[in-house]
Amino acid sequence: xxxxxxxxxxxxxxxxxxxxxxxxxxxxxxxxxxxxxxxxxxxxxxxxxxxxxxxxxxxxxxxxxxxxxxxxxxxxxxxxxxxxxxxxxxxxxxxxxxxxxxxxxxxxxxxxxxxxxxxxxxxxxxxxxxxxxxxxxxxxxxxxxxxxxxx
Amino acid sequence: xxxxxxxxxxxxxxxxxxxxxxxxxxxxxxxxxxxxxxxxxxxxxxxxxxxxxxxxxxxxxxxxxxxxxxxxxxxxxxxxxxxxxxxxxxxxxxxxxxxxxxxxxxxxxxxxxxxxxxxxxxxxxxxxxxxxxxxxxxxxxxxxxxxxxxx
DNA sequence: CATCATGTTACTTGTCTTGTTACGATCCGC
DNA sequence: GCGGATCGTAACAAGACAAGTAACATGATG
Numbered sequence: 361x362x363x364x365x366x367x368x369x370x371x372x373x374x375x376x377x378x379x380x381x382x383x384x385x386x387x388x389x390x391x392x393x394x395x396x397x398x399x400x401x402x403x404x405x406x407x408x409x410x411x412x413x414x415x416x417x418x419x420x421x422x423x424x425x426x427x428x429x430x431x432x433x434x435x436x437x438x439x440x441x442x443x444x445x446x447x448x449x450x451x452x453x454x455x456x457x458x459x460x461x462x463x464x465x466x467x468x469x470x471x472x473x474x475x476x477x478x479x480x481x482x483x484x485x486x487x488x489x490x491x492x493x494x495x496x497x498x499x500x501x502x503x504x505x506x507x508x509x510x511x
Numbered sequence: 512x513x514x515x516x517x518x519x520x521x522x523x524x525x526x527x528x529x530x531x532x533x534x535x536x537x538x539x540x541x542x543x544x545x546x547x548x549x550x551x552x553x554x555x556x557x558x559x560x561x562x563x564x565x566x567x568x569x570x571x572x573x574x575x576x577x578x579x580x581x582x583x584x585x586x587x588x589x590x591x592x593x594x595x596x597x598x599x600x601x602x603x604x605x606x607x608x609x610x611x612x613x614x615x616x617x618x619x620x621x622x623x624x625x626x627x628x629x630x631x632x633x634x635x636x637x638x639x640x641x642x643x644x645x646x647x648x649x650x651x652x653x654x655x656x657x658x659x660x661x662x
Numbered sequence: 663c664a665t666c667a668t669g670t671t672a673c674t675t676g677t678c679t680t681g682t683t684a685c686g687a688t689c690c691g692c
Numbered sequence: 693g694c695g696g697a698t699c700g701t702a703a704c705a706a707g708a709c710a711a712g713t714a715a716c717a718t719g720a721t722g
Contacts, residue, residue, distance in 0.1 A: 361676055361711055363601025371615045372603070385667065393603065399711060401668065417668045418720025434618065444710090448599045448678090450514025452523070452544065463646040464522045467585065471633035475626045482622035495614040512680055512707055536698065547681060552699065568699045569689025595679090599709095 366403050366441045369393050371434065373404070375492050377413070378429050383422035403441060410440040429489035438483055446476055517554050517592045520544050522585065524555070525563070526643050529580050534573035554592060561591040580640035589634055597627055 373389055386397035386404075393400065404423060407413045414426050438444075449472075451465045524540055537548035537555075544551065555574060558564045565577050589595075600623075602616045 361709095362596075362678085364599050364710060365601060365603035366710080367600055368602045368612075368615060368619055371619070372609070372612050375611050375615070387667085396712060397668090398670090398713070401670085402711090405669085415668060416720080417666085417718075419666050419722065421667045421720070423668095434622070445513075445599045448515050448596045449518055450516060451519045452516035458523070459649050460526050460643075460646050461519075461523045463642045463649065464519060464526070466645065467637055467642050468519055468522070471585075471630055471637070474633060475630035478629050479622055479626035482625060486618055486622070491614045491618045492611075494617065495611050498610045498614065512678095513709085515679060517679085538698085548699090549682070549701090550680065552701085553680095556700085566699060567689080568687075568697085570697050571690065572688085572698050574699095 364444050366444060367434070367438050369395075370403060370407060370437050370441060371488065371491065373400075374407075374412070374425060374432065374437070374488055375429065375495065377423065377425040378488075378492065383416065383420070383424045385422040389423065406440040406442055407437070410436070412436070412440060429492055430487050432488045434483035434486050434488070435480055437488075438480075446479060447472060515595050517595065518585070518589050520546075521554060521558060521588050521592060522639065522642065524551075525558075525576065525583065525588070525639055526580065526646065528564070528574065528576040529639075529643065534567065534571075534575045536573040540574065557591040557593055558588070561587070563587070563591060580643055581638050583639045585634035585637050585639070586631055588639075589631075597630060598623060 372393065376392060377384055386400040389400045389404075390397045401415075404413060404415070408415055412425070412427055412432055414424050416422065416424070451461075451468060453461060454465075456462055456465065524544065527543060528535055537551040540551045540555075541548045552566075555564060555566070559566055563576070563578055563583055564574050566572070566574050602612075602619060604612060605616075607613055607616065
């Protein structure tokens with residue numbers, strides 16, 4: 361559990377959901393992600409609130425994709441899961457008295473802000489169907505092997 | 512303790528060390544950083560191994576800056592402390608079987624690599640004396656206030 | 663009403679930086 | 693050389709946070 365993998369997992373799930381049109385239960389998704397259904401519900405709650413997926417209780421219920429992959433960017437998903445911290449590093453003190461430390465914070469903070477802006481811009485420029493298309497390309501390149509996890 | 516603040520702390524310390532030429536003990540540095548001497552020794556060990564500072568035991572010992580601030584970049588310091596993980600996010604699985612997940616990893620990984628490259632480039636372009644100069648500018652702008660932490 | 667499935671809470675686990683304690687090694691001054 | 697100052701290091705606890713897990717309520721379907 362070294363990284364926060366929520367974004368990665370949600371991208372993975374959404375693309376799979378697009379491939380079969382019927383709904384997927386949290387249990388099925390959990391097996392796909394090698395985790396358990398509570399984690400799935402917890403993480404996908406944000407996607408539901410933002411209207412990217414819908415969940416239905418009871419018999420025959422589960423999760424369904426509401427919007428087309430072409431209308432969902434990686435940034436959308438990142439925001440939907442609550443914009444978790446991107447960086448593992450940071451300042452020792454956010455509001456230091458020491459002017460030296462303030463100057464350090466500015467220098468480091470500027471560099472990190474630029475990197476974050478670039479990353480978010482990149483996430484914004486890629487839609488989920490772009491990834492799905494890349495996947496299809498790989499699939500036709502090696503059609504003999506099993507192409508996906510339990511889906 | 513939300514972030515890894517080792518880089519931030521080491522930058523702070525190195526600039527202060529440049530300001531008084533006599534050596535500083537781990538205890539003094541620890542008070543400056545609001546931490547304790549063991550953490551200081553632990554983190555500064557990397558700087559010593561890379562030849563940026565020297566430590567001396569015994570009476571009158573402590574830490575001294577070996578190289579001028581103009582010859583130390585933020586990237587140098589980052590490397591000296593062991594290049595800790597920059598990002599808090601990451602893939603759920605580094606070597607997934609699922610081709611969909613592989614495509615997700617590529618998309619996310621590319622964006623992160625770019626952001627990381629930008630950040631490291633930025634760290635490489637700034638020397639410690641640049642930050643020290645920024646500090647001096649602030650100091651002359653408001654000379655009445657106390658300018659630094661216990662130094 | 664029995665079952666399936668989500669919703670939610672509470673608690674545990676894993677991992678990593680920090681904090682802390684303890685102890686050994688080394689150097690200086692008396 | 694004795695004693696205190698100081699670093700070096702190992703061992704372990706604390707804090708934070710995502711992830712894993714268990715328990716139970718809620719709602720929908722047949």
